[in-house]
Amino acid sequence: MPAHPDRPVPSASEDADVRRLHWSGPVGAAKVLGTLLRTLREERGLRLSDVAPQIRASVSKLSRMERGENTPSRRDVNDLLEIYRVGPEERAHVDVLLERVAAGPFAAEYADITPGWFRRMIGLEVESARIQYWEGGVVPGPLQTRRYALGIIKAGLPRAPLDEIERRVRQRMERTLLLEDSGRVVVALLDESVLHRNTGGPDVMIEQLEHLKMLDARENVFVRILPFTAELTPPPMAFTHLAFEYGGPGDIVYVEGPGIGATYVSKDQEVERYVDLLNTLLMHVTGRAKSLALIDEAIEVHRGRLRGRVGLG
Numbered sequence: 001m002p003a004h005p006d007r008p009v010p011s012a013s014e015d016a017d018v019r020r021l022h023w024s025g026p027v028g029a030a031k032v033l034g035t036l037l038r039t040l041r042e043e044r045g046l047r048l049s050d051v052a053p054q055i056r057a058s059v060s061k062l063s064r065m066e067r068g069e070n071t072p073s074r075r076d077v078n079d080l081l082e083i084y085r086v087g088p089e090e091r092a093h094v095d096v097l098l099e100r101v102a103a104g105p106f107a108a109e110y111a112d113i114t115p116g117w118f119r120r121m122i123g124l125e126v127e128s129a130r131i132q133y134w135e136g137g138v139v140p141g142p143l144q145t146r147r148y149a150l151g152i153i154k155a156g157l158p159r160a161p162l163d164e165i166e167r168r169v170r171q172r173m174e175r176t177l178l179l180e181d182s183g184r185v186v187v188a189l190l191d192e193s194v195l196h197r198n199t200g201g202p203d204v205m206i207e208q209l210e211h212l213k214m215l216d217a218r219e220n221v222f223v224r225i226l227p228f229t230a231e232l233t234p235p236p237m238a239f240t241h242l243a244f245e246y247g248g249p250g251d252i253v254y255v256e257g258p259g260i261g262a263t264y265v266s267k268d269q270e271v272e273r274y275v276d277l278l279n280t281l282l283m284h285v286t287g288r289a290k291s292l293a294l295i296d297e298a299i300e301v302h303r304g305r306l307r308g309r310v311g312l313g
Contacts (some may be wrong), residue, residue, distance in 0.1 A: 182219060
């Protein structure tokens with residue numbers, strides 16, 4: 001295999017100057033609005049329990065609103081602004097945020113096949129400036145080929161009708177557009193086992209692995225492999241770290257697992273634990289040249305499987 005110039009994964013600070021205002025979409029706007037409402041409340045020395053009854057809400061509902069985890073109604077927000085005695089200039093800023101929140105981050109055509117916890121993830125991905133995936137089981141959704149995605153979705157939903165399977169595949173393919181925005185850095189850290197799983201058959205895997213090589217050739221996409229020889233126990237749970245433009249929401253970590261739906265981590269100390277884990281992974285994954293070599297080795301394994309299958313035929 002020809003030599004490849006190594007291209008180190010940029011740190012968050014190194015790629016900051018090419019970030020754009022991705023947070024201005026609905027999900028990011030909800031986070032910004034929530035932070036603003038919390039700041040207004042705390043500046044006035046009020047507790048959640050002081051304010052919630054005044055807008056006919058529970059403490060937990062107001063807390064979720066301040067964390068940007070639900071869509072606030074204009075009525076609730078206006079009531080809060082009255083309580084906090086906010087002036088017209090700041091109200092105008094809030095109105096802009098409310099309009100962005102109301103726009104909705106999600107395509108209605110997929111609403112019936114997408115759980116609420118994952119709709120939020122789709123919105124956050126679109127608004128992010130930097131995405132870092134750790135995956136020990138499959139290739140992350142936005143980096144998947146159509147046939148690879150079809151194999152995974154059919155295996156996970158063996159009783160689903162064909163039209164639903166097709167819609168889910170189409171939705172996943174739309175997520176691949178994330179990679180087209182050169183202002184967004186995407187880092188995929190994959191366990192080497194992902195390369196050797198026979199998802200969809202060897203021909204599907206060859207196509208998928210060649211696709212990963214093509215994606216890594218882009219300036220904003222980095223595919224790195226944690227080899228079997230690494231002196232590190234891989235994290236058991238896949239997770240995604242999302243960072244946003246300055247002035248937007250704080251970093252968020254999305255953790256998904258069997259039977260738990262998804263967890264969104266946004267508290268600074270908890271996010272830092274995942275960032276530390278990512279930094280540890282970055283110290284143990286192979287560089288670009290070796291990662292591409294490991295992908296090529298896996299492609300040859302799948303080609304051998306394909307030849308054996310044809311021979312048996």
